[in-house]
Amino acid sequence: MTHKNEPQSNRAALTRFAWISIGASITTIALKSSAYLLTNSVGFLSDAVESLVNLVAGVMALAMLTVAARPPDEDHAYGHSKAEYFSSITEGILILAAAGGIIFTAIQRFFNPQPLERLGLGLVISAAASVVNFAASRILLKAGKRENSITLEADAQHLMTDVWTSVGVISAIGFVALTGWQMLDPIIAMLVGLNIVWTAYQLLRRSVAGLMDASLPEQDLKVIETVMATYRAKGVAFHALRTRQSAARRFVSAHVLVPGAWTLHDAHHIAEDFEGDIRRELADAIVHTHLEPVDDEISMVDVHEKLD
Known part of the structure; x- marks a missing residue:
């Protein structure tokens, strides 16, 4: 998204x-x-x-x-x-x-x-x-x-x-x-x-x-991890986190994994909330998320491919 x-x-x-x-x-x-x-x-x-x-x-x-x-x-x-x-x-x-x-x-x-x-x-x-x-x-x-x-x-x-x-x-x-x-x-x-x-x-x-699109500095990554931790407590998981900086603009993308039993409405709102929290913590951040069901094996394909 x-x-x-x-x-x-x-x-x-x-x-x-x-x-x-x-x-x-x-x-x-x-x-x-x-x-x-x-x-x-x-x-x-x-x-x-x-x-x-x-x-x-x-x-x-x-x-x-x-x-x-x-x-x-x-x-x-x-x-x-x-x-x-x-x-x-x-x-x-x-x-x-x-x-x-x-x-x-x-x-x-x-x-x-x-x-x-x-x-x-x-x-x-x-x-x-x-x-x-x-x-x-x-x-x-x-x-x-x-x-x-x-x-x-x-x-x-x-x-x-x-x-x-x-x-x-x-x-x-x-x-x-x-x-x-x-x-x-x-x-x-x-x-x-x-x-x-x-x-x-x-x-x-x-x-x-x-x-060269290097990742965001360590302090920014810690901020993102802190935000993610609050959502993990709600049953949400994350992977495929990618970040980069272009002068004043920071770009953050991540796959958001939610329980398969959740409605699309609930999943969409949790992703929107996550994006909003990142933007509040990192000024001018452009946040992209991709929703996936956590209990679907296909959701983990990109993780396995990265490990291979």
């Missing part, structure tokens, strides 16, 4: 958060480019490049959120929510590329240190850019977790990698300005780059899992 009243999140409203990311990226590009021109610091230049990557990622996020907000149609009966994964994978790759560029630049600077100029003003400008990115990242991350949007979470993480990059660059350049020990500049940059690589790996892993 398929429940027809499938709830949907207002994904279209999320596009305004993508505009926040784009605005923050444009602002920080201008600030960091100014810091580079003032100081001639490759660290500030790499920081500006990171913000340029953020801008490209923000535009990608806006496009994919717009696609994901489209309602289901004849060619896409399950909606367009998976479009968000294209954005998050793109951002993961861009984060990796930015990390690679930072590490490469740091290695070059390690073997070829250069004097830095007008560091005080450059540090102030870069710090201001970091504040802009941090504020935008917090807004996007909060919205992403609330709406279960991997695109917004990816964008927020991308902005935070920019913040950590800036923190590393500012710390290193500030220390160099105080001590004259220029070797610290590339060392800090390489450490920041490795941290960004780890962030990209985690993001790509989540995105690939979504595209």
Whole structure:
């Protein structure tokens, strides 16, 4: 049985958060480019490049959120929510590329240190850019977790990698300005780059899992099992549980086995109640059930085939 009243999140409203990311990226590009021109610091230049990557990622996020907000149609009966994964994978790759560029630049600077100029003003400008990115990242991350949007979470993480990059660059350049020990500049940059690589790996892993229709996370499966337990006490059994997640939408399907003596009316109502309970516990869950008599051997054929 398929429940027809499938709830949907207002994904279209999320596009305004993508505009926040784009605005923050444009602002920080201008600030960091100014810091580079003032100081001639490759660290500030790499920081500006990171913000340029953020801008490209923000535009990608806006496009994919717009696609994901489209309602289901004849060619896409399950909606367009998976479009968000294209954005998050793109951002993961861009984060990796930015990390690679930072590490490469740091290695070059390690073997070829250069004097830095007008560091005080450059540090102030870069710090201001970091504040802009941090504020935008917090807004996007909060919205992403609330709406279960991997695109917004990816964008927020991308902005935070920019913040950590800036923190590393500012710390290193500030220390160099105080001590004259220029070797610290590339060392800090390489450490920041490795941290960004780890962030990209985690993001790509989540995105690939979504595209491959991985099962719902363990905490969601425990919620489903808890709901099932209440119905087992009423003489109902379950098998063939299948789950997957597509961005903010969760899909749950199961075979509901009821006593053969039950009327179709009673069986239908118990299945409807089960679907409703799952949807109440898992927001935006799309629940599909298939009714079977528990005392019919045919009902267990799919279980035996799976075991074989």
